[in-house]
Each structure stands twice: as structure tokens, then as C-alpha cells.
Amino acid sequence: MATIYDRGAPGRRAASTPSPKRGADELMALIPEDARRDKLPHLPQVSQPELVRHYTALSRLNYGVDSGFYPLGSCTMKYNPKLNEDLARLPGFAGLHPGLSAERSQGALRALWELGEMLKRIAGMPAITLQPAAGAHGELTGMLLLKKYFQERGEYPARHKVLLPDSAHGTNPASAAMVGFKVVSLPSTSRGTVDLEALNKALDNEVAGIMLTVPNTLGIFEDEIAEITRLVHTAGGLTYFDGANLNSFLGRALPGEMGADIFHFNLHKTFSTPHGGGGPGAGPLAVSDTLAPYLPLPDVVLEGEEYRLSWDRSQSIGRVHPYHGNFLVSLRALAYILLLGDEGLKEVSAGAVLAANYLRAKLEKVFQLPYAGLCKHEFVLSGQGLGDVRTVDIAKRLMDYGFHPPTVYFPLIVKEALMVEPTETEPLEILDAFVEAMIRIADEAREQPDTVKQAPHTTPVRRLNEAQAARQPVLRLP
Amino acid sequence: MGEYIPHTPEDIRHMLEAIGVSDIQDLFTDITEELRHEGPTTGLPSRDEAWVRNYVQRMADSSTGTELVPFLGGGLYDHYSPSVVGHILSRGELFTAYTPYQAELSQGTLTWMFEFQTMICELTGMDVANSSMYDGATALAEAVLCAHRATKGTTVLVPRALSPWVRAVVDTYCWGAGIKVKEVPYGEDGRMQVDDIPEGTCGLIAAQPNYFGCIEDLRGLKEQLGKALFIVSVNPVALAVLEAPGKFGADIVVGEGQPLGIPFGFGGPLLGLFAAREEHLRRMPGRVSGRTVDAEGNEGYVMALQTREQHIRREKATSNICTNSALCALAATVYLAAQGPEGLRDVALASMERAHELAKRLEDLPGYSLAFGGPYFNEFILRCPDAEGTARKLEQAGIAVLPPSALEPTGVEGAIGVALTERRTDEELDLFVSVLEGGN
Known part of the structure; x- marks a missing residue:
């Protein structure tokens, strides 16, 4: 694949910049000789038409939600409304420096305040911070709150363990470890839910809390969630809910009422902000009254008709973001909530769960479904049972049928996992076409397995060698 | 049914039938009744676009702050994008894709990530760079x-x-x-004064500028x-004219990438830069694109070294970072490609010239x-007879600066x-002076 360095010619530029008045040598003399750069950095030299064509060509090698069905489980790849893109580019927001006074930032502070209020209601929890820049950043913030809470009570480091179901996202244990917590894994039951007996056994006076994903990563709602949180609280621990899967119960249940002490949102999942090729996202964190005194600062507060920043919280853990989090992402989420309203939010969860169960009902006839029964917004198939065709082959073959593959090999408790999350924004015809492609691939696996094992056949590149990239990493141009 | 959800009543009936239930509510029976939320949540009605x-x-x-001319920096700068x-x-x-887990459908993302990593290495003088962090x-x-993990030092x-x-x-x-x-003080020239390095130090940070x-x-x-470890936090635009930290033995170079074509956005999203020497590669957090070949021997790109990352290594990962700031990294890539070496130097020199x-x-x-x-780049600290008053007067005249409270x-x-x-x-400078x- 040609890079931008392969384009252009020396002396070409794609941008015009006001030239300095004085010569480069004269200006460079303002810099002490030892700190002065003696050679220009090696950057591309292209004209604007070449630049645009290069990145347009790259975009055509890519697949996004705007290209087609993207059932990447646990990532909620729903349609990203175009209105929100326009709003995030309004000069009154995009051009606003965060160092300006509150008086000069009223609109932005209002947007933050309004989103905070909406998210608190959606979580059913009394306090929130919008600082975390992604879900994992919210988790880290939550773990910092946990440490602070127990430290203030004189129970840290005595309570230094965090319990995690074996179906948890990888970010959960990594976040807990960053704050020095010891991770203790909890086995799942044959139904894929938390094993209450194992939980009871694990709950001792060294446990700071539990991190749960609700519904869990198998797409199964923990029907004993109230009992789980009660047990943890009784043992003196706190409960963290990973909100990656909020799309499945939006407006239909409140984490606060389930007994959550900490709950993070993924605005780039549930609230439709674009994933950007890997980010930016936003991971606001709602907390119970118990933890509110420790939230990051500053807070946006409304006094009369004026929004201002409050620093009134002496026990705060401090900042986790230099300013107010990913504000332009928050703004998109606010616009989404404003447009949908309560009724729309409920339609989102209805549509997401309906589409997932529809696909489940169709596909469980052809593929193994290790944890059967009603699912929420996603479900996990196994690619086992198709001879020597593996899940990775099924995923690659789906590309030939024009689909982005589901999440593969996660959660770890399902062998050869295929985690399918259709979201609410796919038309029925697309869901049907996906089912048909999956059925054909299952047939192919039996009748012409090599076609599947050598897939993809129609993509810009054939199957790529990841092992070589790991063995001999080439991570930049020479 | 709103404009984002395509299910018609007929579609819904069809899907419910295939599932074997009669009503949407039947899909939520696993949420026990006591936890089921009825009635309003946000209290908001649905609205049109x-x-x-x-x-x-x-x-x-x-937000009237955008009416002010930003002589306001402090880490974020008003360069033209x-x-x-x-x-x-x-x-x-590009912007509706996610992390390029499936490389064959993500060659666009993986290629620009590879370009970005190359550009950041060139600017910083480092061997390797990741594809972004949240912010500087x-x-x-x-x-x-x-540095703490690498050295076991605790300061x-x-x-x-x-x-x-x-x-x-x-x-x-x-x-x-x-x-x-532990704080390192600055001298009368405004630059850091490193005296001794205490036992158990894991790293020294320098900010440049x-x-x-x-x-x-x-x-x-x-x-x-x-x-x-020697950690240098940079303004990437300044690196067009300042020597690359790699030349001074930096182990890790980080920075705020906002000056590279990214709007203020009231402070987010921003762009975290992270580059390192080769020996720290396997300790580096974040996603990295690597060049490889496909089944037919053609060149292509994949996410490399994923065994450092949380989705494989879990609690032993180098970081918990998953979603990063990819789209801002793309902005920086296009910005740097558009400017080229001479354009970026002109931006740096013109900014410095104006400041001086x-x-x-x-x-x-x-x-x-x-x-x-001390010598300075595009920003300086001005002592004023009445700093609060000066900031206020400037604001009344339509100019924003970093206020005394931020210093x-x-x-x-x-x-x-x-x-x-x-x-x-020139007119804006004249106004400032006047x-x-x-x-006073």
C-alpha cells in the first residue's frame, strides 16, 4: 500500500502559510544553538490534489458504519447521525479555548451541565463526571475512586482485591491493575451468569469491589443482579458497572436501582458518536452519593441562570483529564438525547434487543450457541463444529459477502467465539442478508472448506500475516 | 420509529414471530419486575432535527469566548487548520470505522496510522511511536x-x-x-534546574518548550x-525548529498534538503523542500499526504487538487504553502532510517571530x-503592574490571554x-499594545 511518502515531489506543499517577515536564518538565531534543529523533519511533500486523492484512496480501502453492516460485538457500531457532526463543528464550540473564563464559555458549560443531568437520570445515580475520555478511562477513574474511598476509611490497602467475572472485557482487569488492585477472577455458571456461590466464597474483608458488565459480555442480563450487589455491599465492598452494554436497557432499567455505586457510559457506543477509526470516545462516570465527594474536579454547576465551575470538593481524587473531557463528543451525545427524547431512547433498546434476538433465533439453527436463551443486544456463537474451519475463517469469509465480521475470540469463556451485535439501526433486509451469508459460509465450510480458509478473496488485500508483524515489527518507514 | 431506526411495524411483527414471542416486552422479561423502569427517564420529548x-x-x-482573539495558549494553540x-x-x-481489528477491511486506517507513526518518529527523533493516546x-x-514499570523506581x-x-x-x-x-524548580531564566537525582527515581520529565x-x-x-528514564513532553510544532529530543537521549517523548490542525473544542478531544526508543517498544501503551504481507506476498498493514494490550494481556497489559484519539491522529497526519517540512517550519518560525x-x-x-x-518559542510570561486589571482590559478590548490565576x-x-x-x-498586535x- 503506497503511503503519503510515496507521493509528491520535493518542493510541493498542500497548504499555504503566512511566511515569516524575516529570513529563516535570522529567526533560527533566536534559538540557542544547541537547541536548534539543524535538519528539517522528514515529512511528505505533496500538492493539495495529491493529498486529497491519497486519503480518498485510503478511505476506499476502509469499511465503516457508513459502508455497511458492522456487527462488532460489545462495540455498538450503530449509525452516527450527520446532524451531530454539523453541531460539533459549530465555531461557538469547536473554536472555544478551555482556558477562557466561565462567563465566556456559558454555552459549552450549559451543554456539559445538560448532558450531565440527562446521564444522571439515565443511570439513576446522583453524581457524575464527564472527564473520562473513553470507557477504559472511566474504569480507571472508577478504580481511583474505589482506592480513595477505602483509603479515607482506613481500609486500604487491607481491601486490595477486585472481583471480575471471567467473561469481563480486558480493560476491566487492566484498569484495576493500574491502581494496584489485585484481580480475582470469578467463574461463570453454565448459564453464563455470575456464580453466586463462588461470589460468596470470594467475598472477604480484602475485597474492595466487583466490576460487572450488565448485561454481561455474552449478552445475558444478570437476573440476580440485585442479589449480587446486595451481597457485595453486605461484605463492605462497592460495585462497578461497565456500561458498554447500556444500549440493551436504555430507559428500561437504571443501574442505580440495580445497586451500582459506579457506572461508566460509552458515549461512542450507546449515544451514537462516531468511533473515528479507534477514537475519540467519551466515558462519563456516574456514581452513588457514597462516592460523590471523591469525583474529579471541577464540576459544572448552575446558579440562577449562570453556569460556573465549582472546585468545592476537598476529597477529590484530582483531575483525570486536563479540561472537561472530550467535550465535542459529549456535545454529539447531548444532541442525540435531545432528538430522541424518552420515547426514542426506549425505541433504541427495543430495536437493539429485537434485532439481536432475531439474528440469534435464525443463526442458532446453524451455529452452536453455547449459552442459549433470550439475549439482550448481542449474543455469542461458537465457530466450532465446522470441521477444520475456524472462527477466524468465518470472519474473513464474511468480508467477501460484504459484511464487517463480528467480534471474534471474545469473550474468552466461549471457544471460537463470534460475538454478534447488530444494533437497532439495521434494516430487516440487511439482517436477513447477513443470516443468509452466515448460512452459506456454514455450507461452504462443509462442501468447499478451502474457500473459507483462504478468505477473504475480494478485499483490497488477502489475509494478512499477523505473526510476521509480531516477529519482525516494521512500525515506521525507514 | 425515528429517522435512525428503520424497523417498520411490519418488520417488528415479522421479527417477533421469528423469535417466537408476541410483544417487545417479552424480550425484557429477564429484567426482574422490581428493576424494570417505567415512566420518564430524562423527561424529554422527542424532537425533530x-x-x-x-x-x-x-x-x-x-459562548462569547470565540469573539475574543486568542492570545491564549498554555498548551493549546490557535494554528490555522x-x-x-x-x-x-x-x-x-474513515470516521465511522472502529479500531482496525479486521485488517483486511481497515487498510485505510492502518496505512494512515503507519504514516502518522513515521511522522511522529521523524519529529521527535524516536525509533517507534504509537497511533495515539487521549491527550498530552x-x-x-x-x-x-x-518508567515506573521499567525501573521499579517510585519517584x-x-x-x-x-x-x-x-x-x-x-x-x-x-x-x-x-x-x-517531586518538583524540579526553575531558575530566573524560567528553565528547569536539575540538581540531584534522588535514589529510586524512575524518571525525569522535561517540557519542551x-x-x-x-x-x-x-x-x-x-x-x-x-x-x-528521560521523558520529554513536547509541542510538536516547535519541533520543526527545535532539536529532536531523541538527540538528547530521551527515552520517551510525549506531547499534546492539538497544534497539528485540531480545534480547541473546549479542550477535547485532543491528541496524545507517544514515542519511544526501540528498547521500550514492548512496554509502550496503545495501538500500533505494523507493515506485513498478505497471503499472496503483497504489502499490507495490521495492528502489531497486540500482546502488550489489554484485550490479550488483561491485568498484565502495558496499559488499559483501548479507544484512543484516532480521528485526531488522522487530522495531525493530514496536517503534517499538507504542511510538509517547509510549511511546518514556516508555521513555527512565523509563530515565534510574532511572539518576539x-x-x-x-x-x-x-x-x-x-x-x-530565557529563550522562548511562541509564548511568554508578561509581568504587569496590575495583572488582573491588564487581563480584564484586554478582554474588554476583545483579546484573551492566560490569566494570572492560571500561572x-x-x-x-x-x-x-x-x-x-x-x-x-499586525492589527491584532497593534491592538494588544494599544x-x-x-x-495601567
């Missing part, structure tokens, strides 16, 4: 965690002349990881450190002086911070 647009537009209009950047970012294939502050905090040396916004984040992360933060705009002398620091021009004129005014004598955490009293970019015009000339 035009209503939302007007509502949010009015909100934007009430060419139109081409925004247009490329708007390609749906968390990138720096993660660099400290990296990090942080310059007092570091942005208080960045410092606050570093402090929080360090508290979480049990790392002590620092919060006062001063250009640090990075020579000889690495040599004093022993096994502790204004500083000289202000220094001539009675009562005003530069707080520090106090670093021990600077009675001063304002002034930053310039290539965008500041406000201060108008008396």
Missing part, C-alpha cells in the same frame, strides 16, 4: 507509569514549569500507582539519570517586563501568559 439544530446553535452562540484537513476527516469510511496529559502520565521528577492542567492529571495517575511526585514558553536546555540531563515582535514592544512599555530571561499554581505572581501563532495579524499603552 431542525429543533435540535436551533437549540444547540443558540447554545453555541452564548487548512480546509483539506476537515474534509478528509469527514470521509465516512494522559500520555505524559502513562509515560511515567511506563518521578516533574518540572514546576509544567502546565498545571497537565500536572494535575500526572498527580492523579501517580497517586493511583503509588508514585511520589515549558509552560512559560521557555526553551529548555536538554543537554546532559540523560547522562545524570542512571537507569531512570509583540514581546519586544510590550517590554518597552513602562511597568511591563518579561518574567523570565499562580506554578509560583508566578502578577503576570499573564501570552501566546502567538502565525494567525496573529490596550496596555492606555494606562
Whole structure:
């Protein structure tokens, strides 16, 4: 694949910049000789038409939600409304420096305040911070709150363990470890839910809390969630809910009422902000009254008709973001909530769960479904049972049928996992076409397995060698 | 059914039938009745697009800060972003994709990531770079965690002349990881004064330029450190004219990438840069694109070294980072490609020239002086007879500066911070000077 360095010619530029008045040598003399750069950095030299064509060509090698069905489980790849893109580019927001006074930032502070209020209601929890820049950043913030809470009570480091179901996202244990917590894994039951007996056994006076994903990563709602949180609280621990899967119960249940002490949102999942090729996202964190005194600062507060920043919280853990989090992402989420309203939010969860169960009902006839029964917004198939065709082959073959593959090999408790999350924004015809492609691939696996094992056949590149990239990493141009 | 959900009543009936239930409510019976939420949540009605647009537009209009000319820096700078950047970012294939887990459908993302990594290595003089962190502050905090893991040292040396916004984040992360933060003072020239390196130091941080705009002398620091890591936090635009930190033995170079074509956005999303020497590659957090070949021997790209990452390594991962700031990294890639080496140098030189021009004129005014004598890039600290009053008068005249309150955490009293970019015009400079000339 040609890079931008392969384009252009020396002396070409794609941008015009006001030239300095004085010569480069004269200006460079303002810099002490030892700190002065003696050679220009090696950057591309292209004209604007070449630049645009290069990145347009790259975009055509890519697949996004705007290209087609993207059932990447646990990532909620729903349609990203175009209105929100326009709003995030309004000069009154995009051009606003965060160092300006509150008086000069009223609109932005209002947007933050309004989103905070909406998210608190959606979580059913009394306090929130919008600082975390992604879900994992919210988790880290939550773990910092946990440490602070127990430290203030004189129970840290005595309570230094965090319990995690074996179906948890990888970010959960990594976040807990960053704050020095010891991770203790909890086995799942044959139904894929938390094993209450194992939980009871694990709950001792060294446990700071539990991190749960609700519904869990198998797409199964923990029907004993109230009992789980009660047990943890009784043992003196706190409960963290990973909100990656909020799309499945939006407006239909409140984490606060389930007994959550900490709950993070993924605005780039549930609230439709674009994933950007890997980010930016936003991971606001709602907390119970118990933890509110420790939230990051500053807070946006409304006094009369004026929004201002409050620093009134002496026990705060401090900042986790230099300013107010990913504000332009928050703004998109606010616009989404404003447009949908309560009724729309409920339609989102209805549509997401309906589409997932529809696909489940169709596909469980052809593929193994290790944890059967009603699912929420996603479900996990196994690619086992198709001879020597593996899940990775099924995923690659789906590309030939024009689909982005589901999440593969996660959660770890399902062998050869295929985690399918259709979201609410796919038309029925697309869901049907996906089912048909999956059925054909299952047939192919039996009748012409090599076609599947050598897939993809129609993509810009054939199957790529990841092992070589790991063995001999080439991570930049020479 | 709204405009984002395509299910018609007929579709819904069809799907329910295939599932074997009669009503949508039947799909939620696993939520026990006591937990089922009925009634309003947000209390908001549904609205049409035009209503939302007007509502949010009015909100934007009430942020009057954008009417001020930003002589306001402190880590984020008002460089011009060419139109081409925004247009490329708007390609749906790029901005509605996620992390390139499936390489064969993500060659666009993986290719620009590879380009970005190359550009960041070129600017910083490092061997390897990742494809982004959230922002410069968390990138720096993660660099400290990296140094802590690499050396087992439990103290990090942080310059007092570091942005208080960045410092606050570093402090929080360090508290979480049990790392002590020790301040390195600055001298009369505004530059850091490193005396001794205490036992158990995991890393020394230098900011280039620092919060006062001063250009640090990075020579000889690495040599004093022993096994502790040398971490440099940079403004990437300044690196067009300042020597790459790699030349001074930096182990890790981080930075805030916002100056590379990314709007202020009230402080987010931003772009965290993270680059390192080869020997730290397997300790580096974040996603990396690597070049490889496909089944037919053709060149292509994949996410490389995923075994460092949380989705494989879980609690033993180098970081918990998953979603990063990819789209901002794409903006920076396009910006750097658009400017090229000479364009970026011109941006840096023009910004520096404007700053020096204004500083000289202000220094001539009675009562005003530069707080520090050291060399500076595009930003300086101005001592004023009445700093609060000066900031206020400037604002009334339509100019925003870094207020005294933003300098106090670093021990600077009675001063304002002034930053310039290539965008500041002669007329704007004249206005600035005339406000201060108008008396104290």
C-alpha cells in the first residue's frame, strides 16, 4: 500500500502559510544553538490534489458504519447521525479555548451541565463526571475512586482485591491493575451468569469491589443482579458497572436501582458518536452519593441562570483529564438525547434487543450457541463444529459477502467465539442478508472448506500475516 | 420509529414471530419486575432535527469566548487548520470505522496510522511511536507509569514549569500507582534546574518548550539519570525548529498534538503523542500499526504487538487504553502532510517571530517586563503592574490571554501568559499594545 511518502515531489506543499517577515536564518538565531534543529523533519511533500486523492484512496480501502453492516460485538457500531457532526463543528464550540473564563464559555458549560443531568437520570445515580475520555478511562477513574474511598476509611490497602467475572472485557482487569488492585477472577455458571456461590466464597474483608458488565459480555442480563450487589455491599465492598452494554436497557432499567455505586457510559457506543477509526470516545462516570465527594474536579454547576465551575470538593481524587473531557463528543451525545427524547431512547433498546434476538433465533439453527436463551443486544456463537474451519475463517469469509465480521475470540469463556451485535439501526433486509451469508459460509465450510480458509478473496488485500508483524515489527518507514 | 431506526411495524411483527414471542416486552422479561423502569427517564420529548439544530446553535452562540482573539495558549494553540484537513476527516469510511481489528477491511486506517507513526518518529527523533493516546496529559502520565514499570523506581521528577492542567492529571495517575511526585524548580531564566537525582527515581520529565514558553536546555540531563528514564513532553510544532529530543537521549517523548490542525473544542478531544526508543517498544501503551504481507506476498498493514494490550494481556497489559484519539491522529497526519517540512517550519518560525515582535514592544512599555530571561518559542510570561486589571482590559478590548490565576499554581505572581501563532495579524498586535499603552 503506497503511503503519503510515496507521493509528491520535493518542493510541493498542500497548504499555504503566512511566511515569516524575516529570513529563516535570522529567526533560527533566536534559538540557542544547541537547541536548534539543524535538519528539517522528514515529512511528505505533496500538492493539495495529491493529498486529497491519497486519503480518498485510503478511505476506499476502509469499511465503516457508513459502508455497511458492522456487527462488532460489545462495540455498538450503530449509525452516527450527520446532524451531530454539523453541531460539533459549530465555531461557538469547536473554536472555544478551555482556558477562557466561565462567563465566556456559558454555552459549552450549559451543554456539559445538560448532558450531565440527562446521564444522571439515565443511570439513576446522583453524581457524575464527564472527564473520562473513553470507557477504559472511566474504569480507571472508577478504580481511583474505589482506592480513595477505602483509603479515607482506613481500609486500604487491607481491601486490595477486585472481583471480575471471567467473561469481563480486558480493560476491566487492566484498569484495576493500574491502581494496584489485585484481580480475582470469578467463574461463570453454565448459564453464563455470575456464580453466586463462588461470589460468596470470594467475598472477604480484602475485597474492595466487583466490576460487572450488565448485561454481561455474552449478552445475558444478570437476573440476580440485585442479589449480587446486595451481597457485595453486605461484605463492605462497592460495585462497578461497565456500561458498554447500556444500549440493551436504555430507559428500561437504571443501574442505580440495580445497586451500582459506579457506572461508566460509552458515549461512542450507546449515544451514537462516531468511533473515528479507534477514537475519540467519551466515558462519563456516574456514581452513588457514597462516592460523590471523591469525583474529579471541577464540576459544572448552575446558579440562577449562570453556569460556573465549582472546585468545592476537598476529597477529590484530582483531575483525570486536563479540561472537561472530550467535550465535542459529549456535545454529539447531548444532541442525540435531545432528538430522541424518552420515547426514542426506549425505541433504541427495543430495536437493539429485537434485532439481536432475531439474528440469534435464525443463526442458532446453524451455529452452536453455547449459552442459549433470550439475549439482550448481542449474543455469542461458537465457530466450532465446522470441521477444520475456524472462527477466524468465518470472519474473513464474511468480508467477501460484504459484511464487517463480528467480534471474534471474545469473550474468552466461549471457544471460537463470534460475538454478534447488530444494533437497532439495521434494516430487516440487511439482517436477513447477513443470516443468509452466515448460512452459506456454514455450507461452504462443509462442501468447499478451502474457500473459507483462504478468505477473504475480494478485499483490497488477502489475509494478512499477523505473526510476521509480531516477529519482525516494521512500525515506521525507514 | 425515528429517522435512525428503520424497523417498520411490519418488520417488528415479522421479527417477533421469528423469535417466537408476541410483544417487545417479552424480550425484557429477564429484567426482574422490581428493576424494570417505567415512566420518564430524562423527561424529554422527542424532537425533530431542525429543533435540535436551533437549540444547540443558540447554545453555541452564548459562548462569547470565540469573539475574543486568542492570545491564549498554555498548551493549546490557535494554528490555522487548512480546509483539506476537515474534509478528509469527514470521509465516512474513515470516521465511522472502529479500531482496525479486521485488517483486511481497515487498510485505510492502518496505512494512515503507519504514516502518522513515521511522522511522529521523524519529529521527535524516536525509533517507534504509537497511533495515539487521549491527550498530552494522559500520555505524559502513562509515560511515567511506563518508567515506573521499567525501573521499579517510585519517584518521578516533574518540572514546576509544567502546565498545571497537565500536572494535575500526572498527580492523579501517580497517586493511583503509588508514585511520589517531586518538583524540579526553575531558575530566573524560567528553565528547569536539575540538581540531584534522588535514589529510586524512575524518571525525569522535561517540557519542551515549558509552560512559560521557555526553551529548555536538554543537554546532559540523560547522562545524570542512571537507569531512570528521560521523558520529554513536547509541542510538536516547535519541533520543526527545535532539536529532536531523541538527540538528547530521551527515552520517551510525549506531547499534546492539538497544534497539528485540531480545534480547541473546549479542550477535547485532543491528541496524545507517544514515542519511544526501540528498547521500550514492548512496554509502550496503545495501538500500533505494523507493515506485513498478505497471503499472496503483497504489502499490507495490521495492528502489531497486540500482546502488550489489554484485550490479550488483561491485568498484565502495558496499559488499559483501548479507544484512543484516532480521528485526531488522522487530522495531525493530514496536517503534517499538507504542511510538509517547509510549511511546518514556516508555521513555527512565523509563530515565534510574532511572539518576539509583540514581546519586544510590550517590554518597552513602562511597568511591563518579561518574567523570565530565557529563550522562548511562541509564548511568554508578561509581568504587569496590575495583572488582573491588564487581563480584564484586554478582554474588554476583545483579546484573551492566560490569566494570572492560571500561572499562580506554578509560583508566578502578577503576570499573564501570552501566546502567538502565525494567525496573529499586525492589527491584532497593534491592538494588544494599544490596550496596555492606555494606562495601567
